[in-house]
Amino acid sequence: MTDTLTIRTPDDWHLHLRDGAMLRAVAPETARHFARAIIMPNLVPPVVTGADAAAYRDRILAALPEGSNFEPLMTLYLTEDTDPGDLARAHQSGLITSVKLYPAGATTNSASGVSNFDKVRPVLERMAEIGCPLCVHGEVVDGDVDIFDREAVFIERVLDPIRRATPGLRVVMEHITTMQGVEYASEGGPELAATITTHHLVINRNHILAGGIKPHYYCLPVAKREEHRLALRRAATSSDPTFFLGTDSAPHTDANKLLPCGCAGCFTATNTLSILAEVFEQEGALERLESFTSLNGPKFYKLAPNETQITLTKGDPVTYPDRIETDDGPVTVFDPMMPLHWRVAS
Ligand SMILES: NC(=O)N[C@@H](CC(=O)O)C(=O)O
Ligand SMILES: [Zn+2]
């Protein structure tokens, strides 16, 4: 039986680090095991210009533990006023790695996102020319569309038309949650990829809603039926390079999660690798964990995989704190509802 696994150091291709006290508390949780991460720009106010991204990058670096080599890969938040020239300069200088599209109103801090997709056409065309990837939160904002259908409808109504109208645009479908997402991504050729979160490999909608409401399992896109979770597991553990890890670790204080109108987001940075190793072992695919966490992402982003390695060892169940403390208040760590046997050896 395999009880140690050495892989290239993982990267997280979708991560929320926030700012201020929250940033200082959560950055070390990711930097402990990950070499790089794509940093989401949905701060208040959002990271919209190259100058904003440079300043945010400095704040992240200042929040890292001493001696950390963690590299934040910055993104810009696409708005209807994004300046294509500023974006292109930020990308060409290496300051930003990608641009994030939030349909206005789709998720946490998305109010400055896009309502009229025609308005961002020139920016998307410029991105296609310079090879800057677009990371997409793929849900329609339409009160008439059932929340469980918003991803599938987005693919047909918004994503596919954008991709057809913008040849060459490289797109990452972020945090896919449906078999329709898996299917569309896997048929999209080398210019299309998809990230899958840790929590969507573990929970389905019953975990949120059956036997009492569980606010800590509420995130966007919301977890779907079991058949969709199983499709995500097959995609993540296949060797298809289309799919890679984006944890979408999204810290909110417990006070903000446990409101009558609570925030969306699961905080998984602390125990993600233990959970993923458990999931991949359950699927008989431990030898493919490295592709998902450490190889497919860099390949899509045209970056070298990390030279360093981590070793996971299997033993007695490993426990993690239920919550981490921040100066903004406690943040609950995602509970995978199963014993975890794999730990990252220090
Ligand atoms: N995933 C979430 O439920 N929340 C994210 C936003 C996002 O990634 O959509 C957040 O910033 O809290
Ligand atoms: Zn999102």
Ligand SMILES: [Zn+2]
């Ligand atoms: Zn996110």
